[in-house]
Amino acid sequence: MxxxxxxxxxxxxxxxxxxxxxxxxxxxxxxxxxxxxxxxxxxxxxxxxxxxxxxxxxxxxxFLHGQVHEALPPELRTPDLLDSAAVLLRRYHDASATFETTPGDRWWLPARSPAEVICHGDAAPYNCVVRDGRVTGFIDFDAAHPGPRIWDVAYAVYRFAPLQAPSNPDNFGTLREQGHRAARFCRAYGVSADPVLLDTVTDRLRALIDFIREKARQGSEAFRSHIEDGHLDLYQTDIRYIDANREALLTTFGEE
Structure with missing residues (x-):
């Protein structure tokens, strides 16, 4: 920018x-x-x-100096960038864990239990600042809200692995490669790549679908455009992709 x-x-x-x-x-x-x-x-x-x-x-x-990409270009689909994103998310979560909320706080997304940290809410390549091939910062905290660590980790894995169907324009890699990247992200963050992770990814996408629909119903032109542009269909297809390949992904996690 x-x-x-x-x-x-x-x-x-x-x-x-x-x-x-x-x-x-x-x-x-x-x-x-x-x-x-x-x-x-x-x-x-x-x-x-x-x-x-x-x-x-x-x-x-x-302003955080660096590059921001809507999706990861081929030259940034590296282990170093993946690790740096996971480590930075862990550092952010650890720093947020002692934040004291107040009854008057209002969040764009609903708080979730257990409120272990303040989730970024949208930790994805398009909200990451990259310098020298590594993620050095997060921007756009509009979707921040109290919640469990895994809620944020799952969405980041969905975006960075990525756990997306071949029809998704941001998809890259084979299913096995996606599974390996997901497991690597979790290892760098410090959590397990397991059935709970996959369940949380699909739950997170369903919550996103509900959120977009509600915002559109309330009159948001931006979210109405998201629906018209097929975002909900894309997320639903990705949910089906993850569910259909659940056992294969879990096997791949175990290879790492």
Whole structure:
């Protein structure tokens, strides 16, 4: 994202001015800013620093230098990038574990039990800053919410392995290669690649489908466009792909 540029994401328009970015705020922004300040005090430097709001009510944050990719290009489908994403997610989770929520906190996504950490909520290549072939930062914390570690890990595995059907435009690798990458991500993070992981991936996708439908029902044009563009069909196909290949993936996990 270059100086003075404008980036239109899946929901928001983000503008960069020098070393800061301006993004639309939401009801969750106050809690997210407290979260970002907290993780920085815990030594986590892989997230933007909140700087307040501009005259139009947009949130203002520091700009994280590096590259952001909608999906992983071939040159970044490496063990180093996979490991770095998993390690950074673990560091973020550990830093967020001591964040104290308040009754007044509002989150874009519902809190989930057990609330072990504050999930990023959308840890995927398009929200990762890459430098020298490694993930060095996370951006776009709009979907942050309290929840179990595995809820975030599962979605990251879905995006980074990726556990996606051949018809998904972001898909790459054979089923065996996907399984190996999923197991490697989990190992680098420090959790098991097991049946619980696969169950959580599909549960996470079903929750995403429900969320998109509800936002569209409430009048969000961005989420209506997601539906029109076939996002729900894509996620449902990926759920079927994971379910159909469950035993093969579990066997592959055991090879790592």
């Amino acid at each position: 270059t100086e003075g540029s404008e980036l239109r994401g899946g929901v928001n328009v983000v503008r960069r001015h020098g070393d800061v970015v301006h993004r639309p705020s939401s009801v969750a922004t106050p809690a997210i800013h407290r979260l970002l300040r907290h993780v920085r005090t815990q030594g986590f430097d892989g997230a933007p620093e909140p700087l307040g709001f501009d005259a139009d009510g947009n949130e203002v944050l520091t």
